[in-house]
Amino acid sequence: MSASRRSARLLSGLLIGAGAAHLAAPRPFDALVPRSLPGSPRTWTRLSGIAEIAVGAAVAAPRTRRTGALGAAALFVAVFPANVKMAYDWRHRPAPLRAAALARLPLQAPLVLWALRVHRGEGPAPRP
Structure with missing residues (x-):
């Protein structure tokens, strides 16, 4: 199996x-959904779950992989405010939990770049 397919x-x-x-x-x-979004947090949680599954399925299928990967990149950008909210809400939690919440923030960039590499049909980023 090629690196790009893997x-x-x-x-x-x-x-x-x-x-x-x-x-x-x-x-x-539900607790990660920004309060500024209209409607119930559970609705947003369900919608994001369905979106992740749909985009994941699109990435899995060779015919829709490029479009699905762009959708994945957009989804990773769209959920960033939830990660910011989590980091803010967890600022008074024990250090390991605070660290985990803060670590999610910079992780979004490699996820977006990964999705864009899949969109271009490239494999994983070269190792240094």
Whole structure:
């Protein structure tokens, strides 16, 4: 299997797994929904889970991989405010939890870049 195909499969698995988690155990994700969004946090949690599964499925299929990967990049950007909210809300939690919440923030950039590499049909980033 080529590196680009393996990368796409891994990205697809990550997205589908995250989406399934949003649907199977929504409560922790509800707390991440910014209050400024209209409607119920549970609705946003479900919608984001469905979006992750749909984008993951699109990335998995060779015919829709490029479009799905662009959708994944957009999704990673769209959920960034939830990660900011989590970091803010967890600022008084124990240090390991605070560190985990803060670590999510810079992780979005490599996820976006990964999705864009899959869109271009490239494999994983070269190692130094």
